[in-house]
Amino acid sequence: MKPSEILLSCENLFFIGPKGRVLLDGVSLEVKAGEKIAIVGPNGAGKSLLQRHLSGRLEGTSGNVKLLGGPIGRISPINRAQMMAVMAQSEHIEPLLSVEEYISLGRIPHKRQLGGSENILEIERAIKLCGLDKLKRQSIQTLSGGERQRASLARAIAQSPDLLFLDEPTNHLDLRAKVDILDLIRELPTTVLAVIHELALVEDFADRVIVLQNGKIIADGPPAVSLSKKIVWDVFEMNRVDVSHPISGKQLKVFEASEHQINL
Amino acid sequence: MIVRRFPLSVVCVVAAVILAVMLPLGVAYGGLNIPSETIFSVLLGNDLGAFFSLEPASNPMTKIIIDLRLPRMVLASIVGSGLAIVGALLQTATRNDLADPFLFGLSSGAAAGAVLVITFTGDFLGIWTLPIAAFVGGLVSAITVLALVTRTIHTGPERLVLAGLAVSFLFTAIANYFVFAGDQRAAHSVVFWSLGGLGLARWETIGFAVLGLSMLISFCALKKHKLDALLSGDDTAHSLGINPKRMRIQIFVVCAFATGLFVSLVGVIGFVGLMVPHLARAFVGPLHGALLIVCGLFGAVLVVSSDIVSRLILAPQELPIGIVTAAVGAVFVIFLIIRKRTV
Numbered sequence: 256m257k258p259s260e261i262l263l264s265c266e267n268l269f270f271i272g273p274k275g276r277v278l279l280d281g282v283s284l285e286v287k288a289g290e291k292i293a294i295v296g297p298n299g300a301g302k303s304l305l306q307r308h309l310s311g312r313l314e315g316t317s318g319n320v321k322l323l324g325g326p327i328g329r330i331s332p333i334n335r336a337q338m339m340a341v342m343a344q345s346e347h348i349e350p351l352l353s354v355e356e357y358i359s360l361g362r363i364p365h366k367r368q369l370g371g372s373e374n375i376l377e378i379e380r381a382i383k384l385c386g387l388d389k390l391k392r393q394s395i396q397t398l399s400g401g402e403r404q405r406a407s408l409a410r411a412i413a414q415s416p417d418l419l420f421l422d423e424p425t426n427h428l429d430l431r432a433k434v435d436i437l438d439l440i441r442e443l444p445t446t447v448l449a450v451i452h453e454l455a456l457v458e459d460f461a462d463r464v465i466v467l468q469n470g471k472i473i474a475d476g477p478p479a480v481s482l483s484k485k486i487v488w489d490v491f492e493m494n495r496v497d498v499s500h501p502i503s504g505k506q507l508k509v510f511e512a513s514e515h516q517i518n519l
Numbered sequence: 520m521i522v523r524r525f526p527l528s529v530v531c532v533v534a535a536v537i538l539a540v541m542l543p544l545g546v547a548y549g550g551l552n553i554p555s556e557t558i559f560s561v562l563l564g565n566d567l568g569a570f571f572s573l574e575p576a577s578n579p580m581t582k583i584i585i586d587l588r589l590p591r592m593v594l595a596s597i598v599g600s601g602l603a604i605v606g607a608l609l610q611t612a613t614r615n616d617l618a619d620p621f622l623f624g625l626s627s628g629a630a631a632g633a634v635l636v637i638t639f640t641g642d643f644l645g646i647w648t649l650p651i652a653a654f655v656g657g658l659v660s661a662i663t664v665l666a667l668v669t670r671t672i673h674t675g676p677e678r679l680v681l682a683g684l685a686v687s688f689l690f691t692a693i694a695n696y697f698v699f700a701g702d703q704r705a706a707h708s709v710v711f712w713s714l715g716g717l718g719l720a721r722w723e724t725i726g727f728a729v730l731g732l733s734m735l736i737s738f739c740a741l742k743k744h745k746l747d748a749l750l751s752g753d754d755t756a757h758s759l760g761i762n763p764k765r766m767r768i769q770i771f772v773v774c775a776f777a778t779g780l781f782v783s784l785v786g787v788i789g790f791v792g793l794m795v796p797h798l799a800r801a802f803v804g805p806l807h808g809a810l811l812i813v814c815g816l817f818g819a820v821l822v823v824s825s826d827i828v829s830r831l832i833l834a835p836q837e838l839p840i841g842i843v844t845a846a847v848g849a850v851f852v853i854f855l856i857i858r859k860r861t862v
Contacts, residue, residue: 312757336760346752347614351805353522360751363744363759397520410751414759 632656790848
């Protein structure tokens with residue numbers, strides 16, 4: 256896949272929920288190959304819902320989603336699964352699966368085309384990449400929250416997708432583990448669309464940030480633009496404070512809850 | 520905790536050897552115990568038997584072995600395998616440890632069907648009357664449950680358990696009404712279809728059980744990877760190219776049809792479909808390629824052994840096999856609860 260080729264797009268996507276509430280309000284966007292995109296927004300903004308529409312899990316009330324230029328609904332589920340993978344939020348995984356068995360499920364869409372040895376190589380690659388070598392024979396139910404997230408990511412990587420959807424990949428993780436998993440995702444040679452809550456970590460991870468509020472795109476651009484002080488205040492009612500690291504001098508962004516907007 | 524798995528080939532060979540030992544025992548023991556020489560003589564035929572210096576068996580003995588005991592053991596193996604596979608499929612589909620083949624209210628549906636013909640029509644189709652009536656009754660209850668579930672399946676598989684429970688109570692009420700209001704012979708029929716028994720095993724009807732098991736085996740062979748995908752949760756399964764809702768409906772239809780066929784021949788043999796998948800998972804893990812093979816073998820062993828026990832425990836009277844499997848099953852569920860509390 257060539258960089259900057261349009262992989263996925265949606266146009267004027269609407270989704271009307273129960274009681275006539277508009278949950279996605281005319282969303283249009285394009286995802287180019289190789290991009291690392293973060294979707295941010297307050298709770299109930301429609302981030303996960305948008306991702307579920309883009310990945311073909313749900314169908315919008317109107318509007319369309321296209322994968323490689325064709326309507327996503329017309330692509331066979333197996334072909335779609337060969338192109339895109341989803342790391343879902345807190346799934347009910349069979350507790351008796353070993354980590355390795357769970358990750359091997361990622362190869363299901365490729366089983367008919369590829370031989371056993373090629374599938375095993377992909378599984379081993381994903382295990383290694385996510386640092387799960389020592390845990391691969393463990394039962395999935397005995398993993399900590401962070402290890403479980405890494406196993407979920409490894410399962411999605413084993414699927415060898417062109418496009419990876421991540422729904423809150425930093426959920427249940429401690430601060431260090433959050434940074435580690437985002438670094439790992441950043442280095443993946445695949446297009447990534449991630450729903451993320453940690454605004455402070457977004458800039459290091461994403462080269463494009465989509466800000467969603469009440470089902471509408473409020474901003475879509477590089478982190479510095481999408482997470483401007485005004486947008487952060489308008490959407491999150493938080494102040495963005497820029498400070499310099501006392502030793503390295505690196506510009507850091509601190510997000511502070513406040514009653515009033517401050518201009519620094 | 521490191522996950523330990525036994526090699527599939529070893530588990531299969533051990534289970535197959537146990538089954539190979541139990542089957543001749545099942546032919547030999549019962550209300551009338553038959554010496555092994557007589558069994559060999561009947562199986563080998565008069566000429567070959569004479570070659571091994573075996574005395575020819577009497578006609579009644581030959582009849583008992585060929586027409587009663589052998590089909591009984593074959594049916595026990597097929598139904599045991601089938602019920603265990605159905606249990607495993609339903610536990611995967613509902614992600615509920617307590618799912619079993621009688622989740623659809625099949626037992627009460629089958630009993631209601633049988634009681635209905637006994638009370639109103641009599642044996643108008645000869646020996647086929649009761650099996651067909653039980654099959655139709657079971658299927659009607661399963662279709663009712665499926666109709667309820669397919670309308671509400673988007674809310675999660677746990678609805679199936681509730682729908683099965685409700686329909687089960689409804690058909691039990693219908694069957695009990697017919698027993699109370701009508702023919703007292705119907706009461707015996709309710710006992711047979713509720714507690715199971717292999718006494719109706721005949722070569723003529725075994726084809727139904729073969730059909731049920733073949734359907735299950737073909738379904739599992741074609742869908743084993745899709746079944747595995749369901750173990751990862753619905754969103755992930757969808758991401759792997761599987762439609763979880765459609766997959767669940769396919770599983771329910773195949774299981775309902777196969778269980779209906781089994782119930783029409785042997786009534787309800789409870790707990791086989793509940794217990795065996797848990798045991799099989801402990802040996803070979805939850806991936807379906809290995810799990811379903813082992814379920815088939817373990818299920819056959821359990822039903823064949825339980826049938827032998829049910830014939831010996833009050834010999835010459837025969838205890839309904841469902842009582843034996845329920846006793847073992849109850850202990851097993853208690854074990855399951857204790858183990859879950861300690862995990």
